[in-house]
Amino acid sequence: MTTxxxxxxxxxxxxxxxxxxxxxxxxxxxxxxxxxREAQASGTEMGxxxxxxxxxGELVTDEIVIGLxxxxxxxxxxxxxxxxxxxxxxxxxxxxxxxxxxMGLGLDAVIEMRxxxxxxxxxxxxxxxxxxxxxxxxxxxxxxxxxxxxxxCGGTTFKRRAxxxxxxxxxxxxxxxxxxxxxxxxxxxxGQLQAVDGLGEIDAVAxxxxxxxxxxxx
Ligand code: ADP
Ligand code: ZN
Numbered sequence: 001m002t003t004x005x006x007x008x009x010x011x012x013x014x015x016x017x018x019x020x021x022x023x024x025x026x027x028x029x030x031x032x033x034x035x036x037r038e039a040q041a042s043g044t045e046m047g048x049x050x051x052x053x054x055x056x057g058e059l060v061t062d063e064i065v066i067g068l069x070x071x072x073x074x075x076x077x078x079x080x081x082x083x084x085x086x087x088x089x090x091x092x093x094x095x096x097x098x099x100x101x102x103m104g105l106g107l108d109a110v111i112e113m114r115x116x117x118x119x120x121x122x123x124x125x126x127x128x129x130x131x132x133x134x135x136x137x138x139x140x141x142x143x144x145x146x147x148x149x150x151x152x153c154g155g156t157t158f159k160r161r162a163x164x165x166x167x168x169x170x171x172x173x174x175x176x177x178x179x180x181x182x183x184x185x186x187x188x189x190x191g192q193l194q195a196v197d198g199l200g201e202i203d204a205v206a207x208x209x210x211x212x213x214x215x216x217x218x
Pocket of ligand 2: 131132134151
């Protein structure tokens with residue numbers, strides 16, 4: 001049973017590493033960003049309500065995202081959970097602690113992925129995701145294959161996110177520094193924070209995370 005939080009600015013690589021951890025450890029990825037995009041794609045009331053907020057790069061209310069997480073957690077125990085993009089505020093962190101305590105769970109590790117702002121802009125404006133399987137590509141570092149087929153699932157259609165443009169990214173970064181970065185101090189004070197350099201190659205970052213989790217209780 002492993003419970004992990006990946007913390008870091010937009011574009012730090014949380015989603016990419018979360019997917020690796022799902023494969024390696026059989027944990028369930030809980031990404032509030034993915035859940036909110038799914039709500040939009042399926043056209044729910046809530047999905048419609050959050051669309052503009054997300055496109056602008058602002059945070060959705062604590063109430064909505066905590067509700068989403070509560071729902072997923074109550075669906076039952078998996079081999080563990082990896083939180084990606086949640087918590088993003090101190091109120092969310094408190095809510096998560098209470099939800100986990102109800103399930104008799106604690107946190108094994110909070111991993112901060114450090115990446116400088118310049119790299120984030122370059123990464124995010126070059127990002128595309130496979131419609132079929134969600135694999136993340138990047139025009140510069142990991143281009144979509146020249147035959148136009150996803151290396152994982154063979155899919156041929158790819159999506160760019162509505163909020164992956166420079167204006168909205170600037171807003172997302174501002175939200176991160178104002179509302180989410182205080183969580184770094186919060187988890188540090190609780191003795192749960194560990195940091196990795198998120199600028200390295202995907203494999204190198206995955207190795208750094210595996211090293212940390214190797215030491216954490218499981
Ligand atoms: P990124 O980390 O690349 O910005 P995400 O997919 O995690 O992307 O989130 C996209 C958007 O979804 C955020 O900009 C925000 O509007 C909303 N969102 C996701 N998770 C949360 C959360 N925990 N609290 C509030 N808003 C959230
Ligand atoms: Zn694919």
